[in-house]
Amino acid sequence: MIPWFGDLSAFRRDPLEFFLQRGIAAKEPFVKLAMGFAPVYLVTDPAYIKPIMKASEDTIDKGRLIQKLRNIIGQSSMVLSGDRHRERRAVIHQQLARGLASTYIPQISAIIRHHAALLAREQVFDAHAATAPLALRMTSMILFGSRALSPGDENMLVEAVHMVEDDLAADMFKIVPDLPWVRRRKKQRLQEGRQMMSLVISRARSKAAESSLLRALQTLNLSEEELNDEVLLLFLAGHHTSGTAAAWLLYHLAANDSLCNAIAHEARSVSDDTGEIRLDMLKNATLSLAAGRETLRLFPSAYWLSREAKQPVELAGRKFKRGTSFLMSAWHLHRDPRYWDRPDEFDVSRAHMKNPAYIPFGAGPRACVGMGVGLLELQLLALEMAASLEFKDVSPFPAPPPKPSVTLIPPQIRIEVGLRQTVKTAAVA
Numbered sequence: 001m002i003p004w005f006g007d008l009s010a011f012r013r014d015p016l017e018f019f020l021q022r023g024i025a026a027k028e029p030f031v032k033l034a035m036g037f038a039p040v041y042l043v044t045d046p047a048y049i050k051p052i053m054k055a056s057e058d059t060i061d062k063g064r065l066i067q068k069l070r071n072i073i074g075q076s077s078m079v080l081s082g083d084r085h086r087e088r089r090a091v092i093h094q095q096l097a098r099g100l101a102s103t104y105i106p107q108i109s110a111i112i113r114h115h116a117a118l119l120a121r122e123q124v125f126d127a128h129a130a131t132a133p134l135a136l137r138m139t140s141m142i143l144f145g146s147r148a149l150s151p152g153d154e155n156m157l158v159e160a161v162h163m164v165e166d167d168l169a170a171d172m173f174k175i176v177p178d179l180p181w182v183r184r185r186k187k188q189r190l191q192e193g194r195q196m197m198s199l200v201i202s203r204a205r206s207k208a209a210e211s212s213l214l215r216a217l218q219t220l221n222l223s224e225e226e227l228n229d230e231v232l233l234l235f236l237a238g239h240h241t242s243g244t245a246a247a248w249l250l251y252h253l254a255a256n257d258s259l260c261n262a263i264a265h266e267a268r269s270v271s272d273d274t275g276e277i278r279l280d281m282l283k284n285a286t287l288s289l290a291a292g293r294e295t296l297r298l299f300p301s302a303y304w305l306s307r308e309a310k311q312p313v314e315l316a317g318r319k320f321k322r323g324t325s326f327l328m329s330a331w332h333l334h335r336d337p338r339y340w341d342r343p344d345e346f347d348v349s350r351a352h353m354k355n356p357a358y359i360p361f362g363a364g365p366r367a368c369v370g371m372g373v374g375l376l377e378l379q380l381l382a383l384e385m386a387a388s389l390e391f392k393d394v395s396p397f398p399a400p401p402p403k404p405s406v407t408l409i410p411p412q413i414r415i416e417v418g419l420r421q422t423v424k425t426a427a428v429a
C-alpha cells in the first residue's frame, strides 16, 4: 500500500520535476498521489480539465489548498464562492474590459517605453529585476490609475511580496506542523508583509483616479477590510504573474534575433506615424501575441491549480469521493510530448488556443479574470521592447530552470542591450 505521505517529500523537493515525471509517465487520466489523508489526484489528461474547471461550484470548487492563501489575501474573491464571488468578479471583469477597450493600450505602452529607455541607459540588467517593477507599475496603473505609487512605495511592495511568498509556497502541503518558534517567526513575517502592503495600498487609495479599478470596487459597499483584501488579491495576482512571465519573454527575445526583428517590424506595422501603437491595429499583431502565449506555455506563472470535490463525482468511469483534491499542473500539461511536438522548444507557430492542454489562465468560472490584461501586457512588452532595443547578449544560455514558489521565479539572467539602430537614427533626425 502507498504510504499516505509517500509523495510529499518528492513534491516539496522539486515540484516541477515531480509534476513532469508523474504526469508524463501516467497511463491513467487520474494519478493518485500520496500527499495526505484526503485523496489527491493529478489530472494528466487534458480532456478532463474542462469538466473539472467548469463543473458547478456545488459539485467541484476551489478547495482547502487555496484556503491556505487566506493568510495573505484574506476574504477576497479568489477564496470566496457563490454570490459574493460572482458579484465582485463581475465588477472587476467589467472594469478591466472597459479599460482594455479604451485606455490600457496607450498607458501600458507608455510605461513599457519608459522602462525600455531606462534599460537602454543601463545597458546590462537582470531580466526579472527589470520586469518586476515594470509589472508593478502596470498593475498599479490598472488598480489606482497612473502615478498613484511613489518609487519608494513600489520598492516596499516588492520587498513585502518577497517576505511572504516563500513561506506561502512551503506551507501549501505541510503535514508536519512547524516548531513553535518557526511558526512564530513565519507569522510575524506574514503580518509584517501584509502590513507593508496595506500601508502602501492605503496611500495609493487616496490618490486613485476616478476611472480606476479601485473606484469600481468601492461601488460594492465592502467593508474597509474586505476592500483592502480585494485590492491585495488583485495586486498580487496581477503583478507577480505578469512580472515573472515578462522576464521569460525578454529572455526569449534576447535569445532569438530573428524573432525580435520580426516583432520590431510588426510593431512598426501596427503603429501610427508618430510611432504610437494604434488601438484598431493591435489585433493584427499576431506574432507578438503568439510570443506572449508561447512564453506562458513554457513558463506558466501559475504552474499548478487545484479543485476539490464538494460531493461524490464520477469522471472517466471512476468515482471520486467528497473531499478529493484534483491537481492540474500547467507545467506538466504544457510540456507533455503527447500533447505538444518538441515540447521544450520555444515555437511561436503553435496553435495554443486549439490545444486543450494549454491552461495558463485556468478555465471556467474561476479562470483568470485578468487574462486579457495579462496577455496585453506581454504583447505590448514584446512590441515595445523589440521596437526600442537591440539585444546584444544573454547569459547564461540556456537559462537554468525557474524556482518554483507561489509563481515560477526566473533565475538570474543577464541581458545586454543597446538602442535599436532605427530608433537612434529617428531620434537624431
Ligand code: HEM
Pocket: 077, 078, 079, 089, 139, 142, 233, 234, 237, 238, 239, 241, 242, 245, 296, 300, 301, 302, 305, 306, 359, 360, 361, 362, 363, 365, 366, 367, 368, 369, 370, 371, 373, 374, 375
Ligand atoms: C500573465 C499574467 C497572468 C497569469 C498567467 C494569471 C494566471 C491566473 C490563473 C491560472 C488563475 C486561476 C487560478 C485557478 O483557477 O485556480 C488566475 C486567477 C486570477 N487572476 Fe490571474 N493571471 C495573470 C494576470 C492577472 C492580472 C493582470 C490580474 C488583475 C489585474 C489577475 C487577477 C486574477 C484574479 C482576481 C484571479 C481570481 C479569479 C477568481 O477566482 O474568480 N491576473 N490567474
